[in-house]
Amino acid sequence: GNSVTQMEGPVTLSEEAFLTINCTYTATGYPSLFWYVQYPGEGLQLLLKATKADDKGSNKGFEATYRKETTSFHLEKGSVQVSDSAVYFCALSRATGGFKTIFGAGTRLFVKA
Amino acid sequence: KAGVTQTPRYLIKTRGQQVTLSCSPISGHRSVSWYQQTPGQGLQFLFEYFSETQRNKGNFPGRFSGRQFSNSRSEMNVSTLELGDSALYLCASSLGGGLGEQYFGPGTRLTVT
Numbered sequence: 345g346n347s348v349t350q351m352e353g354p355v356t357l358s359e360e361a362f363l364t365i366n367c368t369y370t371a372t373g374y375p376s377l378f379w380y381v382q383y384p385g386e387g388l389q390l391l392l393k394a395t396k397a398d399d400k401g402s403n404k405g406f407e408a409t410y411r412k413e414t415t416s417f418h419l420e421k422g423s424v425q426v427s428d429s430a431v432y433f434c435a436l437s438r439a440t441g442g443f444k445t446i447f448g449a450g451t452r453l454f455v456k457a
Numbered sequence: 458k459a460g461v462t463q464t465p466r467y468l469i470k471t472r473g474q475q476v477t478l479s480c481s482p483i484s485g486h487r488s489v490s491w492y493q494q495t496p497g498q499g500l501q502f503l504f505e506y507f508s509e510t511q512r513n514k515g516n517f518p519g520r521f522s523g524r525q526f527s528n529s530r531s532e533m534n535v536s537t538l539e540l541g542d543s544a545l546y547l548c549a550s551s552l553g554g555g556l557g558e559q560y561f562g563p564g565t566r567l568t569v570t
Contacts, residue, residue: 388559390559
């Protein structure tokens with residue numbers, strides 16, 4: 345079946361450090377891949393997406409590349425800020441007769457000033 | 458455009474009672490999905506509705522049900538509440554097209570005592 349595996353958190357970084365959050369997936373066919381972010385007390389927000397192999401999604405300095413050969417969609421940011429502290433979810437979605445988005449367990453990021 | 462709204466934001470119920478949660482999607486969005494979020498299980502898909510029809514369902518007991526109205530607003534109902542139903546219930550809307558990106562509401566925090 346379809347599944348998403350993310351690196352376990354929490355991840356603690358100092359401001360301006362480089363961020364990588366690993367995400368791998370298992371899916372039949374060609375899913376769309378997403379990163380969502382959840383700030384404390386809020387719902388999830390779409391951060392970026394990629395819909396086919398080698399696509400790079402980017403937003404707010406975050407990037408992720410759809411790697412079909414390694415079934416991965418790792419999230420990266422060159423220089424994190426305190427305001428990036430949140431929980432990050434990797435997800436996949438396949439549009440076959442409706443959507444059933446599968447989320448990873450989430451990775452909590454703490455950024456220290 | 459107004460975002461996804463969910464009511465109520467907080468709810469406290471007693472075991473055995475039933476509860477109805479409401480979700481109003483972004484104008485023009487025809488797909489509404491529901492998720493349960495708990496610290497132990499993460500984000501779990503409940504069901505997805507499109508044009509008043511349930512298109513996908515997750516692995517939850519029959520006590521969890523939903524419906525969608527002609528204006529795309531959706532409700533979910535949980536009957537015979539159990540302590541384990543305490544969670545954040547998130548609603549997400551999308552156009553219903555091929556990419557699967559979703560827009561989430563702030564959630565309803567349900568506490569069962």
